[in-house]
Amino acid sequence: MRVAVCQLNARDDRAANLAAAEALLARAAAAGADLAVLPEYVDYLGPAKGMPEPESVDGVVGEFFAAVARRLGIWVVAGSFHEAGPDPEHTWNTLLVFDRAGALAASYRKIHLYDVEIPGRVSYLESATVTPGDQPVVVDVEGLRVGLSICYDLRFPELYRQLATEGGAQLLVVPAAFMMHTGRDHWEVLLRARAIENQCFVAAAGQTGDHEPGRTCFGRSMVVDPWGTVLSQVPDGPGLAVSDLDLDRLRTIRAELPSLANRRL
Numbered sequence: 001m002r003v004a005v006c007q008l009n010a011r012d013d014r015a016a017n018l019a020a021a022e023a024l025l026a027r028a029a030a031a032g033a034d035l036a037v038l039p040e041y042v043d044y045l046g047p048a049k050g051m052p053e054p055e056s057v058d059g060v061v062g063e064f065f066a067a068v069a070r071r072l073g074i075w076v077v078a079g080s081f082h083e084a085g086p087d088p089e090h091t092w093n094t095l096l097v098f099d100r101a102g103a104l105a106a107s108y109r110k111i112h113l114y115d116v117e118i119p120g121r122v123s124y125l126e127s128a129t130v131t132p133g134d135q136p137v138v139v140d141v142e143g144l145r146v147g148l149s150i151c152y153d154l155r156f157p158e159l160y161r162q163l164a165t166e167g168g169a170q171l172l173v174v175p176a177a178f179m180m181h182t183g184r185d186h187w188e189v190l191l192r193a194r195a196i197e198n199q200c201f202v203a204a205a206g207q208t209g210d211h212e213p214g215r216t217c218f219g220r221s222m223v224v225d226p227w228g229t230v231l232s233q234v235p236d237g238p239g240l241a242v243s244d245l246d247l248d249r250l251r252t253i254r255a256e257l258p259s260l261a262n263r264r265l
């Protein structure tokens, strides 16, 4: 299984963001990727007042990525967009997974919302406009068990432990818009920790650069193996990284260092 992580600089122009995402997916397909992961808020990352109307999973964003997955013949993790819910004041932050035929294989609503106040650095209250999801999701991608998550979820190891143990995940995907201020020190450490402690591959696709005043994302999208080794990484700016997932290596690591099996709590 070959995986691509696509790093974007989405802004306040949805058509341009979708076109940029499609171009990266085309490059991923040309590089032989079976599965490509896109960042959180792939279609729009700009001021609230210009935000497109929230929509259902078969709205503009869903239809767009279904068609691209079908045309390119690859699996696409389109993470994420503002899904409309019953509460007009709140959306869900939802990731969609499309198979090679463009069929919706799974969806996941971000469980942990980014409510953080770091004076002078970060001020964000995601729960003011987003309703948390409550369902961990693992999807079967041609025999590979893939656990789904979004950005701030990364700080909550109990979610990933559940994906790996109860869900049998072998790959953990993390579409993100991780902030520059926290990303510098935490992003890679957290990704490698989730990979090591759950003995899973991790494919993390982030937004990069400036999006709107006060919002700069760290980028550094990467693929990590179950030993915690970074297999590939995207440098600053939009782009992609591609890695092959060696499932024999995962099985060897789990057999030789059986920390998942040795759990006592």
Ligand SMILES: NC(=O)CCC(=O)C(=O)O
Pocket: 040, 114, 150, 151, 152, 153, 155, 176, 177, 178, 179, 182, 183, 186
């Ligand atoms: N969009 C997010 O969830 C941001 C998470 C983040 O930057 C962090 O430090 O955590």
